[in-house]
Amino acid sequence: MDRKHIINDPEIGNKAEAYEAFDDIPTNPHLENTIGDVIAARYGRREVLRGMLGVSAATTLFGTSALVAPTAAKASQQSESRYKFDELTWGNDEKHHIAKGYEADVLLRWGDPIMADAPEFDVMNQTAAAQLKQFGYNNDYVGFTPLNAEGTRGLLCVNHEYTNEEVMFPGLGRQDKQGFTGMTRDLIDIEMAAHGGTVVEIAKGADGKWAVLRDSTLNRRITPLDTAMILDGPAAGHARMQTKADPSGTAVIGTLNNCAGGMTPWGTWLMAEENFHGYFWTDARDADGKPDLSAHADAASMKRYGVPGGWYAWGQHHDRFNIDKEPQEPNRFGWVVEVDPRTPDAKPVKHTALGRFRHEGCETTVSSDGKLVIYMGDDNRFDYQYKYVSNGTVSYTADQNTDLLSDGTLYVARFDADGSVHWLPLVHGTGPLTAENGFASQADVLIDTRLAADALGATPMDRPEDAQPRGDGTAYIMLTNNTRRKADEINAANPRAKNTFGHIIEIKEDGDNHAAIKGTWSILVKCGDPEIAEVGAQWNPETSENGWFASPDNCAFDADGRLWISTDQGSKWGKTGKSDGLYALETEGDLRGHSKLFFRCPVGGELCGPYFTDDGETLFLAVQHPGTDGTKSLKGFERASTFEDPATRWPDFDPKMPPRPSVVVVTKTGGGKIAG
Template sequence: MNRRQIINAAQTSNKAEAFEAADDFPANPNLHRTIGDVIAARYDRREVLTGLLGTSATAALFGAPALAAPRPANAAVSGSQSRYVFDELAWGIDETHHVAAGYDTDILLRWGDPITADAPEFDVMNQSAEAQLQQFGYNNDYVGFLPLNAEGTRGLLCVNHEYTNEEVMFPGLGRQDKAEFAGMTRELAEIEMAAHGGSVVEITRGTDGKWMVVQDGAMNRRISPLNTVMAIGGPAAGHPRMQTGADPTGREVIGTLNNCAGGMTPWGTWLMAEENFHGYFWTDQLDAEGEPDLSAQPEAAQMARYNVPAMWYAWGRYHDRFDITKDPNEVNRFGWVVEVDPLDPLSTPVKHTALGRFAHEGAETTVSPDGRLVIYMGDDSRFEYLYKYVSEGVVSQDRAANSRLLSDGTLYAARFDPDGSLRWLPLVHGYGPLTAENGFASQADVLINARLAADALGATPMDRPEDVSPRGDGTAYVMLTNNSKRKPGQTDAANPRPESDFGHIIEIMEDGGDHAATRGRWSILVQCGNPEIAAVGAQWNPETSENGWFGSPDNCAIDAEGRLWVATDQGRKWDKTGKSDGLYGLETEGSLRGHSKLFFRCPVGAELCGPYFTPDTETLFLAVQHPGTDGTRSLKGFERESTFEDPATRWPDFDPAMPPRPSVVVVTKKGGGRIAT
């Protein structure tokens, strides 16, 4: 069978699971020195996996966590007091969400909710692209909040809409990528397009402490790949490889795709990261094995390195720009970071090519001691790289000048060495092998083919690097979700486990506490999974209870107290933990380093995204994505694939006429006050 047949034959119940199965075919051929090799060189692999490291070695590798079974769920934390002050939630999985005692949860925004003054009410049985362009989009991922008053009681919520699940979105349709898109039409495809992208929504907090949408907010807007015009900025703007028949200048593109995690800049703009853009590109040209035939493509090698075309959607049937045979350069115009000014609904978003082209997960910002902008980014695929961008100029009070910082700076890829040192390798034309002789004729080529440039420099292939949260003291936390395809011979110091279904978290400590530094140190904060099973090789602080350990860290945030919060995305493999995805408070310092507590958990089949705190830490925004989809065959009592008519849950409405709806949840403390204090 060819790759597409293997994916379709896999036990996947929906498009999200198919995406994950597609990632089982790594595009990176540069696996001679992966992060697993580095960890193996630093510590004996067998000792790590079987839990036999001595106390000193364990402390050196993981900080304070010891090799011990978790506490019983009702046991009290001994020794140091946790900085996360709440009664831990019990683990489990069912049809609804749960939060720690003493907290309220409110549904703020659901797929289809009207967000503009003229928007029609949501009618799930009579959807249209025109209506969807005025309604909250599908699969809410990143959430950012921009205060509009000094009190922080009014602000703009900026939300990414990553992708769509047609099997629970449209009545009577079913999953299309497994049926050669037999039921797909132009109308349905354009509804999907309208549901992608992002939403800017004004919200306000009432005197009762509850947040509500301001539907006639002057700054409310939808951004989509259907109709939003965007500028292309930075070194690759105008390059011949960015030019198309519709845009011979190479400086303007319609829309943004697969917007996963993101970030907010210090001057209040919103960064939308384009992740798995390759899935939206199409071709009718197939080889004898049914695989896309790239033989006539002049950039066949570059397309293969980015897994283009993956053909997850049928948009290329109706829009030529998504068909690589008809418009081969269009794919080069996706895979970037997009800057949006939420304060100006008429502003043109900008794709900043200086930040490189890859499957961006996150674009979290910080400022170096000398005032330069620093952005950390993961390339969320197996065996891909961790990146950061450092501006040449410094952040000022001039918003227009600040945005130019995103076009004039240096992009770096990370190399993790076995001795615990970290090097940031500059993706700069002329540096080392990045020359015309090696296929990089200009800085534009380096950035358009950032993966190939990082290959050439010898960056360390990672276990799906996702969100990265920097802290002001020069530390940053890297979420490595999992990598079940890493073989025993491919392990290294920073990715220590083969066939890891559970992932781990790396702590970076930049030299001099400066996020702009080109060198630093690294250590593993936790190795995820069940610590009671020696073969899993999990590492947690011994005070962590059976509720507190988790698998597949994905999104993260650092609150105003400097505390790390971790959201999980196990996909269909949640059955390996028996736990739904959720939000955890994870200690990073002191004797409780590596101690985790469960605060919130999702309904079955959902992934938790966000999280984002208001500046006063009194409100937490969480995005619950694709409820009722992932792994529903494993839900006892349901044990089948979800459909529009027969979903595993109808969260959050629990209306028999409504399918599950991705939604943003607001968490506040009963009676008011800061969260987890």
Template sequence: MTGPDPTGNKAEAFEAEDDLPRNPNLTQTLGHVIAARHAQAASQPTRRGLLQGLLGVSVIQGLLGSSALAQTAAIRPAAARQPSRFAFDELPWGNDAHHHVPAGYRADILLRWGDPITAGAPDFDVTNQSAKAQLQQFGYNNDYIGFTPLNAEASRGLLCVNHEYTNEEMMFPGLGRQDRAGFSDMTRDLVEIEMAAHGGTVVEISRRRDGSGGWQVQRDSPLNRRITPLDTAMTLDGPAAGHPRLQTPEDPSGRSVIGTLNNCAGGMTPWGTWLMAEENFHGYFCSDRRDATGAPDLSDQPEARQMARYGIPGGWYAWGQYFDRFNIDKSPNEANRFGWVVEVDPRDPLSTPVKHTALGRFSHEGAETCLSAEGHLVIYMGDDARFEYLYKYVSHDTLSDPISQDPAAHRHLLQDGTLYVARFDADASLTWLPLTHGTGPLTAQNGFASQADVLIDARLAADALGATPMDRPEDAQPRGDGVAYVMLTNNSRRNADQVDAANPRAKSRFGHIIEITEQAGDHAATRGTWEILVQCGDPKIAEVGALWHPTISDSGWFAAPDNCTFDAEGRLWVATDQGGRWSKTGKSDGLYALETEGDRRGEARLFFRCPVGAELCGPCFTPGGDSLFLAVQHPGTDGTKALKGFERASTFDDPATRWPDFDPQMPPRPSVVVITKLGGGKIASSPAAATTQ
């Protein structure tokens, strides 16, 4: 990379790089579909459309003028509205060096980067790190969190945590950012530490016995383990396993691979295994060849078209300088062995994780599971990049009843099924298109010689089927009644020619959330309907085109929805990821309670605020809903040039915050936070006692 750098750290550079759309199939974007539906529906607006549904801002402004947004609240008197289902005092918005929770709650740091997770692990020494130590310590940039109970009371359980990526400028003293400097100061030792900090962690936790309701790590548990791209052996299964495109000199079988990386969101199966989604895998591969412009030269690569569609090589890390498998000049097929969903049995520390090729290869954000009406396993997955697609997997067989806790009894459900991609039509209908070899254009004549090719090149197959390019689809959370919510984080690359009077969302920097209703309430259905639940951003700024319940507060509206979850009462919670663009809202990222039902539909309330520069990930409730685990990722990094009073790039030696330790000798540390209510009880379900924090 050359030239001035507008980004302050590697995370912001990743975000900027992902702004570049790689999908050539942009003739029918979601923006066009929304515009068409707005135009169709504007002639027959309904009160629900005006207040809550897809028509929202566009129709209200078109029919009644912009002042009607404030006036719609008067359609039903405030006194007659149903009470909120969320009982807590909303936090004020802002951005500072600390985290914040509502009055009556406590937020404890459960796990921090470098914390020992095994009995024999060394204490964390940030000035004397090693890969050997990191392999026994909690990894970096915690993202997805899953919890599986170990007893009936759920007072003991296993926490399953993804570690998405590393920021070398925040991890190592005196090093600074390396991707802009050709990795000149990186060494093999540092690369191995980075690799050891990726992947995931399984750790047993238990309730404290001091009456606080808090949790603690059981370091002596034999179930604790790290899973990394440095040393964890995995197998590949499903239709693409063993295919020549997955074979390498180190693995001529095409069925064994070392590790997993860039694990963003994920999911838990009904039988208690953990699904780790591999997201931006392309960034870990490099090439030594350059064309006349200085870009990677793929002219000698037989899969140049496929590599370009996936953004390979990204060149984000120096791994390819020390490990040939991450250099496409030396091992071109290795990249085909990443971008999958990995299943891990957290109850068996000796088990071998499995990459399931039946679920397709793309930048997986999430792998949230549910069951169809007949018991088929269904998994919703987003491809987290601008103008990419929403996918769904449906197993051919059904889940046994009762459900066995033996993963081997259910593994076939992840090996044999149909992968679908979504098409959103202007009449509010949703069609799931099967990525099945021989269907429509998915034939050898079009470059898909087998089902293995369809799955390895899932993006290209979805292009060929005419799926709807979407605004960076991330988490997709299904509900038991056939409804699912899709987080669309943003799309600053939507062009002005996609805008008309009914769709003011060009260059959408704030994102939106779509509600899907599957036909007959069955998640295995191939048809359904869709509706926009909210369009994010500040509703007071007409140009933003935000769509919320009219009573939304200044603290309640948000931007860049990312991860989401349901609590024990079926209420939706949304975590945000604005990246370095939080300065456009003035708000740090956080967790919001979002109403999806009744006459408060579209109303959100701020429950947790991150420290500056952090992203909130992985919200996860215990089964009873009395504890909430949150992953605070990359604190002190994103957007620190916009932080008033700091206004510079944040580094290990000069960070914008030292959260959570606030130790002058310690940099900021990604951490898992556990929130409980003072005096006990379900989160946000009844008034909490006054806080003393």
């Protein structure tokens, strides 16, 4: 299906859904030995039957033990969950819901003033100047760094991924269907001001409630409209990074499509640039009306990255987003950005040593030998899982860690059928990464990380999103879905064709050392409804109808080392009937693979975050794009949302206000550890 048919598909209700559906078409031409092939070879006849026939057929042949994750012991009725809460009931409606005994308070909403001189939000009279001092749109990653020993004051760091024009601006409607005819320079500047990120100081009161300190001098917005940034690492200053506005190739304005992220051990914030390709524009068209890249020296690279996507009209009014005028500007996006939230005057840094791709998450840990390790996914169907290992060791004094993100080795994963995972170094001169194959320097390897990973034979995955490392050398990889995988493309680590529901892989690094270049892997769960045979789901048998989920996206460990999963089904939630939400997932013992529902979003919303404070008593969650995705599946509404007619007006429920992406603070009624 081409772009035109996707845009006009009656089942697609907004631009974001169309954008995602178009990205369902992989850009990776190397689909041999994908993770599905590896999974098929990794597990024997029993597991292949389970994956192809589903839960009902598998249990008929092999009994209930076939449902347990491969390395787990058989679950028993006597097993006790480590997560102490009464499970929430699944569903989908206009409100958010939390497990009994917990409170979920809205802390920050799109448009809320975050600076002392910021104007109050006026949704009918928005301006870029106002938005630059207000909380941005579509909050995704949430991080927190404390400012006092008690952890009752701190800085909240929030990514703002993208904007939904049709519910953001009055009277506008879907712009991708109208050729962006309604998008003026003023509206585009508001969009740009709503992207990026927010740093805001918050404090916990005597009543246990958290509040924004609007007068804090540490509060700031980071946007693609006006925030000056530095490029560092091997690609900084390279000819392919130079533009008319920046002939040095070392400075860039802003960051965009910031999805998941991470916090470093020394308290800086890592912002991952994901679907940057959609913001670039071209006026050049071929005979079929498609973007014509024939005049561009980087045409092969652009094609592999999906540039120009043309899903935003920024290039009509800002030359740097038009590849006809600034052909190398796309090379300056797709990186990980480090921000020092305690120093508002410090310029954010784009670290090119971490590679250029559609970054989903950049979760950090310290290896057993003291090195900084970062796990990162490339969120596209049939793309790869990465990790970065610093050459130096971590100091807990911030100014002693300045080189850790610019001096190290980037690796890409190859998952083998024998259960081993190999981390392949993306280093110039290694194997095929030579000038003869188009990689003249380490800068080329990093600018074209995807092409370099292709050349090394990395394993194509089912949309690797967030990855969460644990201190014992274990990491959990979220594989959200891949409906494009064909039956002859399944493998050991991607076991299902037309993988609508996703799965989670567990990695055990050799020697319990996250810096190791080899480890082992297994599947923790295969997601989806275990009652439908053809889904081929795999859960612990104790998982209830409320507890199974689809499309794992972000994840986090709490203070006790327990894993929590948030989901992003997009417009496909109608296939499960469940809102996206937060689930507690057992990784050890008899209940390994057992999941419980804790929180669920209002209709059309995606759950992001999650982030626990060090004491385990506060959980920050982000609900983005409420009232947008899949609203045609909501019984009684069954149409696409607009500014004037949304499926929900969460969280204000004000007839004059559209739905507003918001950060929610979860605490236990009366205090104490969450799920403790």
